[in-house]
Amino acid sequence: MAMKTITALSHPNIAFIKYWGNRNNPLRIPANGSISMNLASLETRTSIEANPEFKADSLTLNGCRETGTALGRVQAFMDLLRKMSSKAHFAHVSSENNFPQSAGIASSSSAFAALAAAGSRAFGLALSEKELSMLARRGSGSASRSIPDGFVEWHAGTKDADSFAESIAPADHWDLWDCVAVVTDQPKQTGSTEGHLLAETSPLQTARVLDAPRRLEICRNAILKKDFEALADIIELDSNLMHAVMMTSQPPLMYWSPKSLEIMREVAKWRKKGIPASYTLDAGSNVHVICTKEYAVSVRTRLENIPGVAWVLSSGVGSGVQILP
Ligand code: DP6
Secondary structure, three states: OOOOOEEEEEOOEEEEEOOOOEEEOOOOEEOOOEEEEEEOOOOEEEEEEEEOOOOOOEEEEOOEEEOOHHHHHHHHHHHHHHHHHOOOOEEEEEEEEOOOHHHOOOOHHHHHHHHHHHHHHHOOOOOOHHHHHHHHHHHOHHHHHHOOOOEEEEEOOOOHHHOEEEEEEOHHHOOEEEEEEEEOOOOOOOOHHHHHHHHHHOOOHHHHHHOHHHHHHHHHHHHHHOOHHHHHHHHHHHHHHHHHHHHOOOOOOOOOOHHHHHHHHHHHHHHHOOOOEEEEOOOOOOEEEEEEHHHHHHHHHHHHOOOOEEEEEEEOEOOOOEEEO
8 A cells, every 4th residue: 555755845954052962862852952043055855655564664865775873863763753653654764955965064953854744744643843843853953943944942941841942033034144164174073963972071061051041042132133243252152162062072072173263263354354254163174154145145255265165055044844745
């Protein structure tokens, strides 16, 4: 019996206030709340068919059949859906990104947001946005933030039921842009999931987490008031704080390359000259430069002119996850 294939479209997000470290690892209850914006130009499309006749789960990523850890993570997520729906079906999942893997854009946020939306539908579950965000969180913490529209806050909570994300402002609230400077010759880096486990080994993590409510409030207000200077200061502080924790973990995680630091210094110089631009880095050496739309072309060109920048991806603010017809 052929079952209907469900397809969902989602966007990855870039965090302004970062998620780093969990209070509960298996449930992905984060140590602190976080704020992000969805990236409109970057897309993940995920299709799923759940069928009682399938003998196992399968995963195809950008046309390639996956077997290792990627499949394992999807199977664990399918187990959740099977439990929630009381249906024992296996599923075939196929997912494509419109951005290259080598761009170092964390695709787990859009991957699990799309899988949560399409998967819950395929298993006959009608979930609210809040429930979808909670479900996506179980696949990848940052995926909880790719469910709602535009500018999003993930409330840390203390248990499964109160750890979810919601929109602070819609995508069209403020024309911000993210220009991602992709830096060449990145060394092999530790993935976020492994990194979160080390956060507590840094003596700085407690201070970072304790101060998070203050940073979240500044960031939320800066977004609501469209105050770029306030946003820029808090984004840079928060990124530097997270990297300070990473660098002082045991073993230390050094994500910045000399080129990342060079770009961060350039961005700081541009801002001094009056260009609204601010940097933030995730668990990698690529530098995300947040700016207003009117400066997006100029910032992009400036980044492209820095020797060693392989290429620049850029995007405005994106919507939340959607089911495609
Ligand atoms: C540095 O959401 O990728 O990008 O929950 O293990 O999938 P898992 O981790 P993930 O961690 C994101 C870390 C970050 C900061 C952020 O996006 O908030």
